[in-house]
Amino acid sequence: MxxxxxxxxxxxADDVQPRSSSNLTRRILRRLGATLFVLWGTVTITFLVLxxxxxxxxxxxxxxxxGQAIERTPEELAPINAAYGFDQPIAVQYIRYVSGLxxxxxxxxxxxxxxxxxxxxxxxxxxxxxxxxxxxxxxxxTIPWTLLTAGRGARLGAFGSAAETILAGLPQYWVGILxxxxxxxxxxxxxxIGGTGLVNTVLPTVTLAVPLAGFIGQSIRSEFDRxxxxxxxxxxxxxxxxxxxxxxxxxLRHALIPGITLSGWAIGHLLSxxxxxxxxxxxxxxxxxxxxAVNTKDFALVSGILILNSFLYVLINFIVDLIYLVVxxxxxxKA
Amino acid sequence: xxxxxxxxxxxHDGMGASRLILEVRDLNxxxxxxxxxxxxxxxxxxLELYAGQCIALVGESGSGKSVTARSLIGLAGAGSRxxxxxxxxxxxxxxxxxxxxWRHVRGSKIGLILQDALVSLDPLRPVGKEIDEALWxxxxxxxxxxxxxxLKILGQVGVPEPALRAKQRSGELSGGxxxxxxxxxxxxxxxxxxxxxxxxxxxxxxxxxxxxxxLKQMLARGTSIILISHDLAVVSKLADIIYVxxxxxxxxxxxxxxxxxxxxHRYTQQLIDAVPSEHTKGTRLSADGGVLRPGLFSQSRGxxxxxxxxxxxxxxxxxxxxSPDGIRRTVVKGVSxxxxxxxxxxxVGESGSGKSTLARVALSLETPDSGEVRFEGRIWTGxxxxxxxxxxxxxxxxxxxxxxxxxxxxxxxRILTDAITLANPSRAQDARQYAAxxxxxxxxxxxxLDRWPLQMSGGQRQRVAIARAIATExxxxxxxxxxxxxxxxxxxxxxxLLTDLQAQLGISYLFISHDLGVIHHMSDRVxxxxxxxxxxxxxxxxxxxxxxxxxxxxxxxSLPRLEYAQLRMAASAR
Numbered sequence: 001m002x003x004x005x006x007x008x009x010x011x012x013a014d015d016v017q018p019r020s021s022s023n024l025t026r027r028i029l030r031r032l033g034a035t036l037f038v039l040w041g042t043v044t045i046t047f048l049v050l051x052x053x054x055x056x057x058x059x060x061x062x063x064x065x066x067g068q069a070i071e072r073t074p075e076e077l078a079p080i081n082a083a084y085g086f087d088q089p090i091a092v093q094y095i096r097y098v099s100g101l102x103x104x105x106x107x108x109x110x111x112x113x114x115x116x117x118x119x120x121x122x123x124x125x126x127x128x129x130x131x132x133x134x135x136x137x138x139x140x141x142t143i144p145w146t147l148l149t150a151g152r153g154a155r156l157g158a159f160g161s162a163a164e165t166i167l168a169g170l171p172q173y174w175v176g177i178l179x180x181x182x183x184x185x186x187x188x189x190x191x192x193i194g195g196t197g198l199v200n201t202v203l204p205t206v207t208l209a210v211p212l213a214g215f216i217g218q219s220i221r222s223e224f225d226r227x228x229x230x231x232x233x234x235x236x237x238x239x240x241x242x243x244x245x246x247x248x249x250x251x252l253r254h255a256l257i258p259g260i261t262l263s264g265w266a267i268g269h270l271l272s273x274x275x276x277x278x279x280x281x282x283x284x285x286x287x288x289x290x291x292x293a294v295n296t297k298d299f300a301l302v303s304g305i306l307i308l309n310s311f312l313y314v315l316i317n318f319i320v321d322l323i324y325l326v327v328x329x330x331x332x333x334k335a
Numbered sequence: 336x337x338x339x340x341x342x343x344x345x346x347h348d349g350m351g352a353s354r355l356i357l358e359v360r361d362l363n364x365x366x367x368x369x370x371x372x373x374x375x376x377x378x379x380x381x382l383e384l385y386a387g388q389c390i391a392l393v394g395e396s397g398s399g400k401s402v403t404a405r406s407l408i409g410l411a412g413a414g415s416r417x418x419x420x421x422x423x424x425x426x427x428x429x430x431x432x433x434x435x436x437w438r439h440v441r442g443s444k445i446g447l448i449l450q451d452a453l454v455s456l457d458p459l460r461p462v463g464k465e466i467d468e469a470l471w472x473x474x475x476x477x478x479x480x481x482x483x484x485x486l487k488i489l490g491q492v493g494v495p496e497p498a499l500r501a502k503q504r505s506g507e508l509s510g511g512x513x514x515x516x517x518x519x520x521x522x523x524x525x526x527x528x529x530x531x532x533x534x535x536x537x538x539x540x541x542x543x544x545x546x547x548x549x550l551k552q553m554l555a556r557g558t559s560i561i562l563i564s565h566d567l568a569v570v571s572k573l574a575d576i577i578y579v580x581x582x583x584x585x586x587x588x589x590x591x592x593x594x595x596x597x598x599x600h601r602y603t604q605q606l607i608d609a610v611p612s613e614h615t616k617g618t619r620l621s622a623d624g625g626v627l628r629p630g631l632f633s634q635s636r637g638x639x640x641x642x643x644x645x646x647x648x649x650x651x652x653x654x655x656x657x658s659p660d661g662i663r664r665t666v667v668k669g670v671s672x673x674x675x676x677x678x679x680x681x682x683v684g685e686s687g688s689g690k691s692t693l694a695r696v697a698l699s700l701e702t703p704d705s706g707e708v709r710f711e712g713r714i715w716t717g718x719x720x721x722x723x724x725x726x727x728x729x730x731x732x733x734x735x736x737x738x739x740x741x742x743x744x745x746x747x748x749r750i751l752t753d754a755i756t757l758a759n760p761s762r763a764q765d766a767r768q769y770a771a772x773x774x775x776x777x778x779x780x781x782x783x784l785d786r787w788p789l790q791m792s793g794g795q796r797q798r799v800a801i802a803r804a805i806a807t808e809x810x811x812x813x814x815x816x817x818x819x820x821x822x823x824x825x826x827x828x829x830x831x832l833l834t835d836l837q838a839q840l841g842i843s844y845l846f847i848s849h850d851l852g853v854i855h856h857m858s859d860r861v862x863x864x865x866x867x868x869x870x871x872x873x874x875x876x877x878x879x880x881x882x883x884x885x886x887x888x889x890x891x892x893s894l895p896r897l898e899y900a901q902l903r904m905a906a907s908a909r
Contacts, residue, residue, distance in 0.1 A: 231449050231451070231455040232454060232456055234447070234449060235447065235456065235521075236457070236468070238408055238410060238441050238442065239441065239469040240438045240442035240469070242438055245472075250457050329459060330506055
C-alpha cells in the first residue's frame with residue numbers, strides 16, 4: 001500500500017488492525033478456493049485420461065487378472081463393463097467417480113482386486129515419513145551452514161555456495177549407495193536391508209536431504225547476502241547486537257522466504273521421487289507400488305496415487321502459504 | 336539519571352563549562368587491501384564534542400562523513416582500517432577495543448539513527464520489538480518493565496497511542512512515526528551521544544520539521560548529537576558547531592553562525608551558494624555551464640504558432656486507481672493548470688499528493704477519468720494513438736533516477752542516437768555527431784559517448800537524461816523530481832543547465848519537486864498539491880511570500896531555511 005502522507009501523523013487507513021485481519025481471512029479463503037480448484041482439476045484430468053486412453057479398459061482388466069495379453073470377445077467383456085460401469089455414458093461415469101472420491105472411494109485395483117485406498121494407506125506412511133523427514137533434515141543442514149558461510153565475506157561465501165552447488169548436483173542413487181557402503185557395510189552402524197523403523201529411516205532420509213539442502217541453501221544464500229546490506233543490520237549492530245546475533249535474529253528471517261517457496265515444491269518432488277531411494281534401500285513405500293502399477297497398467301491404482309499425491313501437494317503448499325504469512329507479515333497487508 | 340541531571344545544568348551554547356565527551360585527533364580510515372585497491376576515505380579528521388552540544392558533519396556524497404561517524408561506534412564497515420592519534424570517549428580510548436566492549440557501548444552510551452526507518456528498522460518485526468531488543472541486549476529490566484519502558488520512550492519521542500504503534504511494523508507507520516520509532520530504539524537507554532546520519536533525509540518537509548523537533552528536545556535533555564547531513568538548512572536548525580567535509584578531510588570547522596555567514600573556505604561558500612531558495616531566483620547556483628552551439632536545433636520548431644493559446648492546458652483532471660484490495664482511491668481530484676511557451680510551472684507537494692500522476696496524465700500516459708488535456712488547443716487525452724504519438728514526441732520527461740530509464744546494455748551514444756532517430760529519421764546519418772553536440776550542450780564531452788550509464792556519476796547520468804530529453808527538440812520537458820537525488824553542488828549545476836537551455840531553446844518546464852527551495856528557484860508559477868487537490872496556484876512569489884492556503888503556510892513554516900535572521904531567532908529561542 002502506498003503511504004499517503006498528509007504531513008500529519010495519520011496512519012493510512014489500510015493499516016488499521018481489523019482491516020488487516022479481514023484481509024488475512026479473505027486471503028486464506030481465496031487460497032482455499034484455489035486449492036479446491038486445483039484438486040478438482042487433477043481429478044477431472046485423471047478421469048478423462050483414464051477413460052479416453054487407448055486400449056479398452058475391460059480388456060486390460062481381464063488381461064491383468066489372467067496375466068495374458070490377448071484380444072477378448074464382446075461376451076467376455078460385457079460382464080466386466082457392467083460391473084465397472086464402463087458401459088454408462090461418460091458423464092454418468094464421471095459423476096459416479098467424483099462422488100466415489102468424495103466418499104473416500106478411489107476404486108479397486110485392477111491387479112490386486114482390492115480397494116486402492118487400502119493399498120495406498122498401507123504404503124503411504126513410510127513414504128510420507130521419509131519425505132517430511134528429508135525436508136526437515138535438509139533445513140537442519142541448511143540453516144547453520146548459511147549462518148556460518150553467508151554474508152561473511154566473499155571468500156567464505158564462495159566456498160559455501162560451491163559446496164551447495166556440488167550437493168545439489170549429487171544424484172540420489174549415488175549418495176544412497178555411498179552411504180550404504182560407508183555407514184552400513186564398513187561401519188556397520190545401520191542395517192543394510194530396509195524396513196520402516198527409525199534406524200532404517202536414517203540413511204534414506206540423509207540421501208534425500210543432502211541434495212535438497214544444496215538447493216535450499218542456494219536459494220536462501222543470495223537473499224541472505226542482500227538482507228545483510230540493508231540498513232536495519234547496521235541499526236541492530238549500533239544497538240549493541242553482535243554480528244552473529246544480527247545474522248540469526250534479523251537477516252535469517254528475511255532469507256527464509258525463497259527457501260520456503262522451494263520447500264513447497266520439494267515436498268511434491270519428494271513424494272513421487274522416493275522411488276529410487278526406496279529401491280536402493282529396499283524400503284517399502286508408495287514408490288515401489290507406483291512403479292509396479294505403471295508397469296502392469298493398473299490405472300485405478302496409478303490414478304489413486306496421482307490424486308493422493310496432488311492432494312498432499314496442494315495441502316502442503318497451502319500450509320507453506322500460511323508459513324509465509326508468519327515469516328513475512330508484510331504479505332498480510334496485501335490482499 | 337545522573338548524567339541527565341548533570342547535562343541539564345550545562346548550557347549547550349557555551350563550551351567553557353561543558354565537559355569534553357568525545358575527542359578525535361587525526362582520524363584516518365582506509366578500505367580494502369593494501370596496494371592499489373586501498374582507498375583512503377577519511378583523512379586526518381579532528382573533532383571535539385562537548386556535553387549537550389550538537390556538532391554537524393556537512394558534506395556531499397563520498398565526503399567521508401558517514402564513515403567518520405561510524406568509526407566512532409566501531410562500525411566503519413567491512414574491510415576498513417581505522418587509525419587515529421587520539422580517539423577518546425568519556426575518558427576512555429575507542430582504539431583497539433574488543434567486540435564485546437563495543438557491544439556494551441553501542442546503544443547504551445552511543446546511539447545511531449539512520450536515514451529512512453522503513454529500511455533502518457527490520458521491516459518484518461513490530462517497532463516495539465526493535466526497541467525491546469535495544470533494552471534486552473543490555474539486560475535492562477524484565478519483560479514487564481521493558482514493555483512499560485517501550486511505551487514511555489515512544490511517548491517521549493511524540494508517538495501517539497504508543498501501545499498500538501508498538502505492535503505495528505515500520506511499513507505500517509507513516510514516515511514521521513516510523514522515524515520517531517527508529518529514534519526511540521536508538522535512545523532507549525539514554526545514550527549520552529547520539530549519531531544521527533541524515534535523520535531527516537527523504538522525509539516530507541512537515542515530517543522533517545517534526546523529527547528536527549524531536550532531536551531538539553533530545554539536545555534540551557542534555558544528549559549530545561553528532562548530526563550528519565548534506566542539507567545545510569537542516570544543519571542550521573540544530574548544530575552548534577559545523578564541520579565541513581570534502582574528499583575525506585575537514586575543510587572548515589567553526590561555530591554555526593560564523594561558518595554559514597562568513598565561510599572561510601571556498602568550498603563552504605560554494606555549498607551555501609548552491610542551495611536554491613527564493614533568494615537565488617534568477618541567479619546562477621554554480622560556476623560552470625554547457626555550451627550550446629548555434630544552429631544545433633532546427634529553427635522550424637512550432638514557435639510561430641499562436642502564442643495566445645497555452646501550450647499545455649489541463650482541465651479538471653480526475654484520476655482514480657483501484658488498489659489490490661478493490662478500494663478505489665482518487666489520486667488526482669479535479670486539477671486544472673496551464674503551461675505557456677517558455678514558462679516553468681512548479682508543482683510542489685508531499686509524497687502521495689498526486690503530482691506524479693498528474694504529470695503522467697499530462698503526458699497522456701494515463702487516461703484521466705474525467706477532464707481533458709489540450710496541447711496547443713488540440714484535445715490530446717483520448718486522441719487516436721497516432722496523433723498521441725505525434726504530440727508525445729514534443730514532450731520529454733526526466734525522472735529522478737535516470738539509470739532505471741536507460742537500457743543498461745546501451746552505451747550513451749546508443750541512448751542518444753536512438754532518441755534522435757526516433758524523433759527525426761532524416762538525422763540517421765549524422766546522429767552520432769548530433770549526439771556529441773548534445774553532450775556538449777549539457778556540459779559533457781564527446782568522449783562520454785562510449786561510456787556505460789553505470790560508469791557515470793549521478794550528475795553525469797542526469798545530464799545524459801537531459802541530453803536525451805532535448806534530443807527530440809521538445810517544447811515541453813516534464814522534470815519529475817529530476818534533481819532530488821543529487822548532491823547540492825551537482826543539483827546546482829543541473830538547475831543552471833536547465834535554466835540555460837530554457838533561455839536558449841524556449842522550452843517549457845513542468846517542474847515537479849517536493850523541495851520548496853528548488854521550486855521557488857526555478858518556477859515562474861507554482862501549483863501546490865495536497866491529497867490530489869490543487870490547493871493553491873499563482874506566481875512563485877505570490878505563493879511563497881503571500882501563501883493564502885493554510886496548507887501552503889504550514890509547508891513554508893516547516894521548511895528549514897538558510898537565513899541569517901532565522902538563525903538568530905532560532906539561537907535565541909533555544
